[in-house]
Amino acid sequence: MRILVVDDSSTMRRIIINTLNKIGYSDYAEASNGREGVEKLASDAIDMIITDWNMPEMSGVDFIRAVRANDQTKHLPVIMVTTNAAQEDIVQALDAGVNNYVVKPFTPDTIRERIQAAIHG
Amino acid sequence: MDMPPILTENLVSAAGEVFEMMIGQSIEPHPEQPHQPPSGWGTHVAASVSFAGHRSGLVCIHTSLDTANTIAGAMLGIEPEHVNGEMPDAMGEVANLVAGSFRTRLAQHEPASAIAIPTVTVGSDFATKYAADTARVFYPFRMGEQSIYFELLLMQR
Numbered sequence: 001m002r003i004l005v006v007d008d009s010s011t012m013r014r015i016i017i018n019t020l021n022k023i024g025y026s027d028y029a030e031a032s033n034g035r036e037g038v039e040k041l042a043s044d045a046i047d048m049i050i051t052d053w054n055m056p057e058m059s060g061v062d063f064i065r066a067v068r069a070n071d072q073t074k075h076l077p078v079i080m081v082t083t084n085a086a087q088e089d090i091v092q093a094l095d096a097g098v099n100n101y102v103v104k105p106f107t108p109d110t111i112r113e114r115i116q117a118a119i120h121g
Numbered sequence: 122m123d124m125p126p127i128l129t130e131n132l133v134s135a136a137g138e139v140f141e142m143m144i145g146q147s148i149e150p151h152p153e154q155p156h157q158p159p160s161g162w163g164t165h166v167a168a169s170v171s172f173a174g175h176r177s178g179l180v181c182i183h184t185s186l187d188t189a190n191t192i193a194g195a196m197l198g199i200e201p202e203h204v205n206g207e208m209p210d211a212m213g214e215v216a217n218l219v220a221g222s223f224r225t226r227l228a229q230h231e232p233a234s235a236i237a238i239p240t241v242t243v244g245s246d247f248a249t250k251y252a253a254d255t256a257r258v259f260y261p262f263r264m265g266e267q268s269i270y271f272e273l274l275l276m277q278r
Contacts, residue, residue: 011196083236105138105139
């Protein structure tokens with residue numbers, strides 16, 4: 001399964017990728033904001049998306065809306081990983097089409113559970 | 122102005138959680154240490170994130186350069202001696218995570234505040250000064266044999 005990791009922080013992308021490696025997912029692509037994520041989806045065979053919320057150029061929520069508006073990508077499972085933990089933030093992300101939501105900081109077990117839930121949910 | 126206990130408790134909890142979950146390192150409060158970063162650290166790293174809203178202030182993490190490289194290496198899965206240009210971004214992310222968790226915890230008790238982007242300063246001869254009417258407290262911790270100071274600054278409204 002090829003996972004697209006979208007985050008403007010190269011450090012956080014690396015942490016997420018290290019976490020994915022630990023839990024058995026070693027095929028990934030990277031993008032540093034939603035706009036790059038849209039471009040990557042058009043050129044790469046992606047099976048799942050893990051995205052941050054707060055990013056320049058195109059936020060995670062706007063990125064998810066773009067993913068859901070495209071017939072080629074609207075079926076993809078999307079997990080949002082963010083420090084935004086307020087109830088209204090979670091509701092907004094779910095309204096935009098996110099399948100699952102992880103509040104930083106997180107453990108590898110949390111990411112594994114959310115991926116499994118997004119795949120099977 | 123005294124630091125409200127709810128801020129102290131939530132900063133200490135947030136810091137411990139971030140180091141345990143994202144860095145894989147345990148940190149322990151160490152009140153026997155000097156109550157502010159020592160002047161003999163040589164190169165010193167200060168990673169800060171400000172917050173504003175119901176309360177306004179700043180969370181800052183102070184370490185020596187060696188400790189910052191240890192933290193960055195643990196966070197990124199590389200040996201500390203191989204950490205180079207990654208350290209400032211990694212320390213900024215640690216500050217962002219601690220401030221974000223601190224904000225989330227406080228929001229369970231009071232209106233939420235917003236946090237800003239991180240700032241990381243690396244140098245061997247600098248001091249941070251703030252405007253009057255602020256409360257400023259350092260919380261000394263140990264990560265193994267290494268010292269870490271969390272600073273909380275609160276502006277009077």
